[in-house]
Amino acid sequence: MIDKIKNVVEDMYEDEAKHLLQSILIQLDVLDGNYSEDMIKNLTSIPKQLTSHTTQEKNLEESTHIHIAFDDSTAGCLKYMLKQEGLHEESVVSYSEFFSIGPIHQLHTNEGQLARAQWL
Structure with a gap:
């Protein structure tokens, strides 16, 4: 561990x-x-x-759909609902509320982060 x-x-x-x-x-x-x-x-x-x-x-x-939430409460509700409906192939990603406005496309790459920085 x-x-x-x-x-x-x-x-x-x-x-x-x-x-x-x-x-x-x-x-x-x-x-x-x-x-x-x-x-x-x-x-x-x-x-x-x-x-x-x-x-x-x-x-x-492995997910077929990924839902994006901008706070933990919404993400928790979405995860619970998906689990209750048996939609195990769908996932939920939670970002900080800071990201709720502005570009988030390809944020995991340098280009996406640069685009975000330029937007700010």
Whole structure:
């Protein structure tokens, strides 16, 4: 598991790693002042979530449809509805609300990121 975590962190973009570290540190700070079992469960689930990311990528490659949501609540509702309907070949991708306006085409490529930066 430790090797998987190292590999996932190594493959992260710098801003993703910073965001993850910031999130963990904030949760630890809150936990220091107010102990919560839920927060402990959340923190201990982070390694599993990180290492399952590659599984999610494989699922996206096998999907027939990919739905894009711009907040976690909408994404959660879509995932639940698709699961209830038995539509396992469809996936949901959640982006930050920051991306709800402007170009997102080919955002995973340098060209797409450049187009986004020029738009901003």
